[in-house]
Structures are given as structure tokens and as C-alpha cells.
Amino acid sequence: MNGVHDMGGMQDMGPVHIEKNEPVFHAPWEGRVFAMYNVVDGDWASGSGRHQRELIPPAEYLSMLYYERTMRSLEVLLVKSGMVTATELESGVAAGGNTKGRHRMTAEEVPAEFAHGWPSGSPEPAVARFRVGQPVRARDLNPIGHTRLPRYARGRPGIIARDHGVHVFNDSLVQGLGPKPQHLYSVRFMARDLWGAQANALDSVHLDLWDDHLEAI
Amino acid sequence: MTTTRRDLLTTALTAVGVSAASEVTQAVPHEHDHDHDGDHQAAPSDPALRAKALESVLIGRGLVDRAALDALVDTYEHKIGPRNGARVVARAWVDERYKRRLLSNGTAAIRELGFGGAEGEQMVVVENTPHVHNLVVCTLCSCYPWPVLGLPPVWYKSNAYRARSVIDPRGVLKELGLELPGDVEVRVWDSTAEIRYLVLPERPKGSEHLDEAGLAALVTRDAMVGVARVDLKPEGARA
Numbered sequence: 234m235n236g237v238h239d240m241g242g243m244q245d246m247g248p249v250h251i252e253k254n255e256p257v258f259h260a261p262w263e264g265r266v267f268a269m270y271n272v273v274d275g276d277w278a279s280g281s282g283r284h285q286r287e288l289i290p291p292a293e294y295l296s297m298l299y300y301e302r303t304m305r306s307l308e309v310l311l312v313k314s315g316m317v318t319a320t321e322l323e324s325g326v327a328a329g330g331n332t333k334g335r336h337r338m339t340a341e342e343v344p345a346e347f348a349h350g351w352p353s354g355s356p357e358p359a360v361a362r363f364r365v366g367q368p369v370r371a372r373d374l375n376p377i378g379h380t381r382l383p384r385y386a387r388g389r390p391g392i393i394a395r396d397h398g399v400h401v402f403n404d405s406l407v408q409g410l411g412p413k414p415q416h417l418y419s420v421r422f423m424a425r426d427l428w429g430a431q432a433n434a435l436d437s438v439h440l441d442l443w444d445d446h447l448e449a450i
Numbered sequence: 451m452t453t454t455r456r457d458l459l460t461t462a463l464t465a466v467g468v469s470a471a472s473e474v475t476q477a478v479p480h481e482h483d484h485d486h487d488g489d490h491q492a493a494p495s496d497p498a499l500r501a502k503a504l505e506s507v508l509i510g511r512g513l514v515d516r517a518a519l520d521a522l523v524d525t526y527e528h529k530i531g532p533r534n535g536a537r538v539v540a541r542a543w544v545d546e547r548y549k550r551r552l553l554s555n556g557t558a559a560i561r562e563l564g565f566g567g568a569e570g571e572q573m574v575v576v577e578n579t580p581h582v583h584n585l586v587v588c589t590l591c592s593c594y595p596w597p598v599l600g601l602p603p604v605w606y607k608s609n610a611y612r613a614r615s616v617i618d619p620r621g622v623l624k625e626l627g628l629e630l631p632g633d634v635e636v637r638v639w640d641s642t643a644e645i646r647y648l649v650l651p652e653r654p655k656g657s658e659h660l661d662e663a664g665l666a667a668l669v670t671r672d673a674m675v676g677v678a679r680v681d682l683k684p685e686g687a688r689a
Contacts, residue, residue: 299607322504327507347568351571439637
């Protein structure tokens, strides 16, 4: 989706300011939201939370704090999946009863769960369509759903710099079309091929893109 | 900001076909007196109360365990942070064979020191040299290597950094106090998939007398994202 979240290359967002001695969370609620979002066993495809954040209307997206976006996406997914009702969220009162089939992670399980993580590498074999060193072009795709192909790279030429192996394809997964495992590559785009003559001729931007994002040239 | 909590919830829930019948909470002034990077003029609602309502419902419905939330917050506030990455960097500086393993298979080499897992399931480490400077960003979202750096700071997730670091990395670096000569190649890594990137900064000149622990103490979070160099004297202000 061509949304405001896809902001690589915009120039009007102001300076970057690094806060000194920044706390991990700026208020306790941020930590609670972070934890709820990561602990709940959601009845939705992996990556859906991120897409829900992308669906926040642009004016709101830009004015929201990071963890407000997280909270919004979690609320919407919970209601959409039927795990929680809108009335419960409005009242702050659970309507009662456990939600069937969802695993409640215990504190004891937290260290092992997060030490393992959720690898996106796929055991399914897939034939690589491209080889390291090969020139490619990022396809000019404009899907309505989730995509990991940023606008600034579409249609631009690059070189396959590294093959990361076979990975679940998030675009397909989040659009509800299954994991569609395929090779993922680091693709090197020269800065001048992305931004023109104003860029330094030496500079480059590497993006991680899947087979379906690329075409041979 | 005139948007109320009710508007937001209504918008969000209408989008999924539900009507928001009543308001959860009274509108209260937001409490963001801290620095939020200039990204935000005002918080549009009362997130602390919303978060409390959400937590009550999830616990009441048996969907989350309060102790698990406490454990996760504690993990990322106190246990997993940039000190992990600093240990990886210092080891690479003192052990050439480790460095080679780190650059060829980042995930396995980082796992040797006991770090890995969520948001670092597959790691790639990129090396700064006198001729190449690497910079990591996530233009679409906030992808960041949690096992070695902890959770991302606000500036990394800011609209400004996500927008400009790919089109004007040298300008961003200069603003942050790092001016690179034109003949140093800048490589930006936009984390668009599930691969997570860590920059191996250059070992500072004059650090030959330091042992591994002394070196690790010099390494900053910002240097491992690529927006700073490692100085001989650690900057106490930078995490």
C-alpha cells in the first residue's frame, strides 16, 4: 500500500534529534503496550500488527507516538479477530470467560520464547531466481495490501549482493495468501540510481527483497 | 489537537465494522512533557488510560498473564540492551578469528556470546573501515536488532530518520556530528525484511592498551547503528 509509513526519501520531516540518556520506555504505559503486543497469542497472521499500523490514516499516523500506533493496531486486531469486543475495550471491563484456543504465555515461558524468537527462514526448499552479482530491477508494484518493497526502489536497477536463503514472504502472508516461501536477497542500489546526480557516486542503499519483488535485466 | 479518544476508537473500530457506543474514559490532558523528538505536536488521546483498559480486558479474559508482561518489560528495561552488542564488538576487535566468523555468519557468532532470538533471529554484521561507513535504518517501520541493542530509541523510529537517512545519509550524519569525507563510501542498510543489521565500528586509535572489557565500555549504541564513531573516551550521555 502506498501509505505514509513508506517514508524513505521524504525530505520534510525535520532534523533527527538524539535524546540523551533516553529511557527504554518514556512512561509505564509504553512498556505495558509493548509487552501486551508481544505476549498475546493473537488469532491473526504474523505481521498483521505491522500492517494495521500502516492502515492508520496518515494525519493520525504522523501525530501519534510510536506505542500509540502499537496499541491501536492491537486493539483493532483483537476486535477484528473476535478475541475481544469493542464494548470491552470501551469499558475496560472483561465480559468474562477465557478465549478458546489461545495460549497464555507465562512469566516462566518469557525468557525461552524471546531467546528463540520467531525465525522467518523457511525449511521448504525453493529455487533461487537470481544469483549473487546478477543485475536486477525492482518491479514496479503497487499492491493495495502489505508490501516490503518501498516506493523509492520500485523500477530502479540494482545488483544482488547476498542471498539470505529461503524466507517466508511477508507480502503474501499478511495479505492472507499464505507464506509463499522464496529466496530473499540483499540488493545493492547505487545512490545515484535512486536519487540522481545529487547523491555521492560512491554511496549505495541495500534493501532486502524477495524473488517476487525482482526481475532480471 | 481536537481529536478525542472517542473519535480515535470510533475510527479504528468503524474500520473493522463495529460501532463505538460509549467512551471509555474522560478526555484528560496528555502527559508528555518529555522530549518526543519533535515528531509529535501533541498526543491525541489518553494512552495511559487506554493501555490500562486494554490490559484489564486482556487479563480478565485470560489472554495475558500480568506476570508475563512484567517479565517482558523487565527484560528489555534491564537485561537486553546495547551492552550486549558492545561485547560482540569488543570481542571482534581483540579476536581476528571471531571477527571473521561474525562477518560471515553474524547469527552464529553472536549466539556464541549468548545473544539471539526475537528481532535478531537472523543477523548480518557489516564492518566500518577507513573507506566504508555503514548506516542502518528501517524506512517502513522500526526493525532493529533487539538481542544486541535492545529496543530502538525514539530517534531511530522517528519520521525524520526513516525519511532522510536513505536519501541524505551524509546530511543526517553531519547533523549528528559525524562529517564523512567525500571519498568514504556510505552504505545504508534499509531493514525491509526480517534480517537485522549490526554495524561493527572501527576500533579507535590509541586503544591498544585496553582489554576486551575496557574496549566494550567505549562502544555506544549509536556507533552500532552507524550514526557515530567510537571514541577513546566514552560519551557518558550516549547509551
